[in-house]
Every structure is written in C-alpha cells, then in structure tokens.
Amino acid sequence: MSALWGAVLLASLACLAIKLAGHVLPEHWLAQPRVARVAALVTVAxxxxxxxxxxxxxxxxxxxDARLPALGVAAVALALRAPFVxxxxxxxxxxxxxxxxxMP
Incomplete structure (x- = not known):
C-alpha cells in the first residue's frame, strides 16, 4: 500500500513540476508549431x-459489456457530426x- 502512495506522490510532484515549467519556460519556446502540435496530440492520446x-x-x-457497443454508437454519431448532446x-x-x- 505504501508503494501505491509513493507512486501517487511521485506522479503529483511530476505534474507540479511540469506545470511550473510551463510558467518558467520562455514563451517563444512554447509558441513553436512542433510544440503546439505535440501538446494537441498528447491531449487526444x-x-x-x-x-x-x-x-x-x-x-x-x-x-x-454494454459499454463497448455504446462507445461504437457514439463514435459513429461523432463521425456523422451529430451534436454532442x-x-x-x-x-x-x-x-x-x-x-x-x-447484456452485462
């Protein structure tokens, strides 16, 4: 159990460091097209x-279970450009x- 909390703490510190790095890095580094493209792809992934x-x-x-076909229906509806609701x-x-x- 302590290993789990250690991993949670480590992940939390890593997230904090990444957020702080975003404020410390020069803005022109973050404005590069490659960085913006990678940031968008990471979010989707x-x-x-x-x-x-x-x-x-x-x-x-x-x-x-029933979630898998529901996800398929949602994917088809999104592909057909249905409203999100x-x-x-x-x-x-x-x-x-x-x-x-x-079906379970």
Whole structure:
C-alpha cells in the first residue's frame, strides 16, 4: 500500500513540476508549431486512453459489456457530426437497451 502512495506522490510532484515549467519556460519556446502540435496530440492520446480503460476494464480485468457497443454508437454519431448532446443520449440509450436485454 505504501508503494501505491509513493507512486501517487511521485506522479503529483511530476505534474507540479511540469506545470511550473510551463510558467518558467520562455514563451517563444512554447509558441513553436512542433510544440503546439505535440501538446494537441498528447491531449487526444490521454483522453483516448482514459476512454479505452473506462470502457473495456472492470477492476483488473478486461470485459466486454454494454459499454463497448455504446462507445461504437457514439463514435459513429461523432463521425456523422451529430451534436454532442445527441451523441451522449445515443450512447446512453444503447447501453441501457443492451442492459435491458440482459447484456452485462
């Protein structure tokens, strides 16, 4: 358990250091196109990883339940440029419908 708290503390300190570095670095370094592109891609990658973990895992194991098809429906709705509220409603309705039919 203490190893877990050590990792949390270390990650927190790393986040703080990165935030402070953003304030200390000269602004022209951060304005370069490569830095802006990498920052945008890192954001997308982290959000995608969070969605994948929350969709396909339960505890420490992989699961396929109603969340996975709901994510697929949301992806299709986004690809068709549906409004975000509609995307959320479609995904929720898909998960609810599948759970009503007995899918875990």
């Amino acid at each position: 982290l959000l995608s990883a969070l969605v994948a973990v929350q969709t396909a895992t339960a505890g420490d194991r992989l699961v396929v 509609l995307v959320v409603v479609l995904a929720a309705a898909t998960a609810a419908g599948l759970r009503l039919l007995g």
